[in-house]
Amino acid sequence: MSHTMNVSILSLDKGQDFGMCGKTTTIxxxxxxxxxxxDGHGTDHxxxxxxxLNWEYIMARDDSLKLVLDIIDSHWKQCPGSRYxxxxxxxxxxxxxxxxxxxxxxxxxxIMVFMDDKLCYENTEHNIFNPLEQVRIQHRIIKTxxxxxxxxxxxxxxxxxxxxxxxxxxxxxxxxxxxxHNRITGIQAERKVIPFGSENKMRVxxxxxxxxxxxxxxxxxxxxxxxxxxxxxxxxxxxxxxQRWKQDWHLYEKxxxxxxxxxxxxxxNSRRSGFDDVMVxxxxxxxxxxxxxxxxxxxxxxxxxxxxxxxxxxKIALDALAIQVLTEAFDAFQSREEEDRLIGLAVxxxxxxxxxxxxxxxxxxxxxxxxxxxxxxxxxIRRNSI
Numbered sequence: 001m002s003h004t005m006n007v008s009i010l011s012l013d014k015g016q017d018f019g020m021c022g023k024t025t026t027i028x029x030x031x032x033x034x035x036x037x038x039d040g041h042g043t044d045h046x047x048x049x050x051x052x053l054n055w056e057y058i059m060a061r062d063d064s065l066k067l068v069l070d071i072i073d074s075h076w077k078q079c080p081g082s083r084y085x086x087x088x089x090x091x092x093x094x095x096x097x098x099x100x101x102x103x104x105x106x107x108x109x110x111i112m113v114f115m116d117d118k119l120c121y122e123n124t125e126h127n128i129f130n131p132l133e134q135v136r137i138q139h140r141i142i143k144t145x146x147x148x149x150x151x152x153x154x155x156x157x158x159x160x161x162x163x164x165x166x167x168x169x170x171x172x173x174x175x176x177x178x179x180x181h182n183r184i185t186g187i188q189a190e191r192k193v194i195p196f197g198s199e200n201k202m203r204v205x206x207x208x209x210x211x212x213x214x215x216x217x218x219x220x221x222x223x224x225x226x227x228x229x230x231x232x233x234x235x236x237x238x239x240x241x242x243q244r245w246k247q248d249w250h251l252y253e254k255x256x257x258x259x260x261x262x263x264x265x266x267x268x269n270s271r272r273s274g275f276d277d278v279m280v281x282x283x284x285x286x287x288x289x290x291x292x293x294x295x296x297x298x299x300x301x302x303x304x305x306x307x308x309x310x311x312x313x314x315k316i317a318l319d320a321l322a323i324q325v326l327t328e329a330f331d332a333f334q335s336r337e338e339e340d341r342l343i344g345l346a347v348x349x350x351x352x353x354x355x356x357x358x359x360x361x362x363x364x365x366x367x368x369x370x371x372x373x374x375x376x377x378x379x380x381i382r383r384n385s386i
Contacts, residue, residue: 002286003033003096008234009279010242013272016040016047016089017208017279024060030097034059035281037092037206038179039109045087046180049075064093065104065189069179076182085171088180091189092123092206096283101194101204106187108175110212113194114203117230123190126177128163133176136188141176142166149251149263151214151244153221157263158255202285203230210276211237214244234282241278 005021019037026032036055040047049072058064068091076084090107103111105123113121124130128143143163150160166172167184177185196202215225228240251263267274 003283004286005033005035005281005283006234007279007281008238009277010238011277012210012242012245012275013277014040015277016044017210017277018047018051018089019206019279019281020055021281021283022056022059024056026060027062032059033096033283035092035094035096035204035206035283037109037208037279037281038089039107039208039210039277039279040087040089041173041178042180043083043087045075045084046072046089047087050089050179059093059095065091065106065187069183069187072179073183076180084180085169085182085184088173088178088185090175090208091179092281094204094206094281094283096204096285099195099197101196101202103190103192103194103204105190107178108209110205110207110209112205112207112229114205114230115194115196116201117203117227119226119230121192121194123192126175126190128165128176130176132188137165137176137186140168144172149249149265151216152218152252152255153216154225154244155247156250156252156255156260158252196285199287200285201287202283204283204285205229205237206279206281207237208277208279210245210278211241211280213276214241234280237280237282238278242275245275245278 007019007021009017009019011017017037017039019035021033021035023031023033034055036059038047038050040050050068053068053071058067061067072084090109091105092109092111093104094111094113095102101113103113103121103123105111106126108125108127110125111121111123112119124132126133128134128138128141142165144166145161145163147159148162149157151157162174164172164174165176167181169182169184171181171184173181173185175185177187177189179187215229216222229237232240245265249263249265250260252260265274
């Protein structure tokens, strides 16, 4: 399978977003690619520690988060007091193995995983609306409320009440879990394992809330934004978020209102920009062209065999034959554009009969040049099964 990974960060405010990706071998000898993202808040002490860590070494360990927490603990225990109490960060990690993706999240940053361009997982943010957090922490905090802008559509916003969480020592946070703050929040990370096959197209996104807060909440527009996240490059995603932060908005007091006022996040007369830093780490996992066509050919051959009621031994022989034929057929393609179009049809196994027919009619002339294919007259069998 083909993997590509990229990081994009735009410092629109305090410059406290951090992201990194790489490749390593675990301590158990398993190859994998890794991604990490953090969104700092308060003072810079914690985010600066995170930026300086040896992430390749950390990601190779079974419990990478525990090692990160231990390192942070070693810093604040050397300098007890308020230095680290007022500094924190969210945490996201993803480890991509050949057949699964393992994620870990702390705080209100967002992990999204797409399978074949459809969202198959996103983490639940750690706040008081999270049922697990209600059980874990509601007896320890006092809630304070503030009205903040909330994106409805690509051009409309409204005001909603957001809860802040005040802990025993007075720490006031928008989330119920975070790294830092002398561990006052406690840590109970959300972990997930997402299996996938060689035929699946996968995308993993780690995003700071500077990106996720700019996504539309109205269902129709949210789905449109998801499609953008499923296809845009890392730089295009951060540019998309920046454009939304800096655009002119229609502010509705209530989302069902007809009248609006113009609104801007910008605060030109303040030391803060009014925007938020934006960060995304992207990993795309694509089936190789040969793997995609193998799947299509073997599937078609098996269908043909079942149609003709061949015995089990013949099915195995025909599967092997199809793979041999593939190599000859694949190498025969001269036009990359034609190749990609055929592979695109091959990957979507639920296409209509007409689209299957179109794929095979284009593919048959190349296949029929193979002597191996002619030996069992599979072309005739296959045509009868379409």
